Amino acid sequence: MARLPVFALAGGVGIVLLVASPFGARFFDEMYFVDTGHHFAWGYADQPWLVPALAGMLDSLFPHSGLALRLPSTLAAVAGILVAALIARELGGRRTAQTLAAATYALSGYLIPASHFLSTYVLDPFWWLLISWLVLRWARLDREGTRDDRPLLWAGVVTAVALQTKFLVPVLWLGIGAGVLLAGPRRMLTRPPLWTGAALAAACTVPTVLWQAGHGWPFLRFVGSVEEESERALVAFGPVLFAGVIGTVFIVYALWRLARAPELRPYRFLGIAFAVVLLVITLVDGRSYYPSGLYGPLMAVAAVELERRNRRRWLPWVAWPGYALSAAAAVWTMLYFISTMDTYAGRQPVEPIAAAYRALPAETRARTAVVTSVYSGAASVDYYGAELGLPPAQSPHRGYWYLGAPPETADSILYVTTPRDLRMFEPYFARYRFVGASPALSVWFLEGRKQPWSSIWPQVRSDRPID
Template identity: 35%
Template sequence: MTSLDRELLMVRREVRARRTSPVAWLPVAVVAAGLIALLLVFANEYGYAPDELYFRLLGKRGLAWGYVDQPPLLPMVVRAATAVFGDSVWGIRVPAMLCAAAVTMLGAVMAAELGGTRRAQTLTAFAVGTSALVLNFGHYIVTNSLDTVAWAAVLVCVLRALLREQGVWWCWAGLVVGVALYAKYIVLLLVAALLLGLVLAGPRKVFADRWLYAGAGLGLVIGSPNLIYQATHDFPQLHMAQALGSTDGTAYRAMFVTNLVLLLGPLLFVLCMIGLVQLFRVPEWKPVRALGIGYVVAAAASYLVDGGRPDYTGGLLIALLAVGCVVADRWVGVRTLRLVTLVLALVLGAALQVVLSLPVIPRSEFHKFQRAGRSLQDVGWQQLAAQAEAAYRALPDADRADAVLLTQNFAEAGALDRYGHGLPAIYSGHNGLYEWGAPPDSAGVVVAIGVDPARLAADFGSCRTVDTVDNRLGIDNPEQGRPIIVCRDREKPWAALWPGYRHLSAYP
């Protein structure tokens, strides 16, 4: 390359850089702070989500290279959160709030990279922060909390690499991907979808950029210990994905479009679709059309392979929403009526999303709103633990000395660990808890919570139902009515029985 070629390249990069806008940090930070304040108001309502009880239990046991159902990062984060902020519902959710704020700000940064004005960036931050997608993973600490941040960060790097023609951003993208592999493997879907998008829509010259391969190598090096764990443990994540697809896939696929609209809200869904279309119509966005193809590819793959969860591609939805907000801002221009209409629609949509996504209904009134939703699963854990403890305390002294607790799922085990007092060892065959091993053969009495009575009857000579789980709130959630059974006279050694209790699934 001659000196003239280098000068021309620098000029072209400067021109592209000028097409982007400076980030409006102040208004965007105000929106993010407002989101954190909103999430704090409702952070302690109802109780732990089932997955939160599981992550807490995994983290409490100590660090691990991986689990059958997930990488190791989230339990580590939960362990750190409980150590810093306290072992409470509020404390465990602080990282989720920070993730929500981070995604909100990253969405605004995307809008800036696309040439959005300060107003467009603020609109993007507000739209992203008030979507059900972000409100949900900002309220609960779940794998999507970390994963969506990673996707959004990767996409910011990709936008900068393509729009500014600054290849070094591929290295930053690779670094984020490598770290993200410790949170959720589905980030590899983003990589594959974007690469296919670049092949189909260009700019294909990036495949001649050494920075792209440096970024890929960096991501591989950082993520390799986690990938080695998978390879040396018979790829448990593939078995988990297969189990989820077989149990939940049909229902999610049938509701894919409906769930996508609910995930964003009607207005934000429209803005996303506008963004998807405009990526292929606005000339200045030609270098990043791969994002549009990437979303279609990722959504189709999620639908066909991974159970049809629209939130699994949430990072790409945020990018499309940023595009849509920039388009909407340009449509508004200087027209006051259009601006008022857009802002009013966003505010009304935000209010609806808050009501649907956060625990705004008082606990005492919740039984009147038996709608399908995750909040139903958050109540009754203390009562479940109290009933299990009462069943254990009712055993004769000799039986208590040899007793163990056996739960059907990881949430029950997590609730007993969190709220139980003076209880014996807790066992479960659900997901990663199965790997912790079977009860000892010295355990002659089992207090089983929620376990299939037929399974217990086949393995024990004597089983008696001593109670049924009742949250005392009249809420018909998955735990309501589950039996608490005391079993004795085990038919075989635990080593022979334990594989029969293993199951891979999401809660419940």
């Protein structure tokens, strides 16, 4: 193991993320995770329970601490760099290959900027990376004639955790299964520990599945919204956007070598798995970052092949400038997010809402609820509103609808919305007027409620895409 360069890379990224963690406003999804985590359930309309539970627990233990809230993402980023190097080692890579794999993964366009936030799209790619390492380890042992199926069982354990993070990991296994069937080693599919791990993953997901079934399978409605929000053409450009220039070159080179190199035949299923995953995500209009969990393994394959083919003469002259530029771009992107997030997701957008609320007469405020047309607005109000004198917010949008309607004592609402969504609540109130503006949204006061909330709330449920 190339301990010094690999641990230096992982430690450097970890320090950068830890130092940056307290800075910048919370991202919309982070605030949403915190709020839903404070209303724990075994499932939510748009995701499983693990990330909200983590966010709610960390916010309860360390209120409003960016360092604590973002620690899981930091740890996943650091561990992912180590696993990328381990994959290169598993494939026969020595010091140069392990260092290249770790550096290419660490300085991709995705890892550092995304890992500044706590999100499913940081943790889920790490589980994919870990599963890939375990499956490739099994394939390497099988190639050498060692009968050890424990990596397949551990892959099932990691899959169980991944299914509590996001419902995407079955697509990875679909790709691996197709790759193994087409290119081998087919013996993998006959090993009992593989299916024991699958059964364990399915059993651990039963509570979430029961929650979905008991609430009418809302996740299927959410998938429809994701399809409308996503651009199918962007999936093909995902590596360029999220792996970076060097990472994309490594991925293309790895796919080429997996298809041609005889020594990589036992691992050829990895290239097929990537193609299947890319195809499935394109067909269902998934988000462009969904395949990113397979970037690390492919980068490791490319690193091993570059070392094996002895490209040391020209590699340093290309690598050092390329990696230096990649590092600068990754850090700059993270700093850009930190510097601009306050405008859209920090306390600043909530202040006009609080000002409009405080301007109401005291007796009116006592019977006024704050409602937002999209979940992100409600998350912002709930996260920053208490210090500004706002009550907890409600929203009919996506997962927030399940957190409940305004109290029946609220016969008026302060509605934070777009002009299009004003029509959603207009029929249920006698009068409305404009009272303020927040970035990209307007604040309206609606009074004279005509029906009880128990009748209104089921009719205003919304799963629409975010503009």
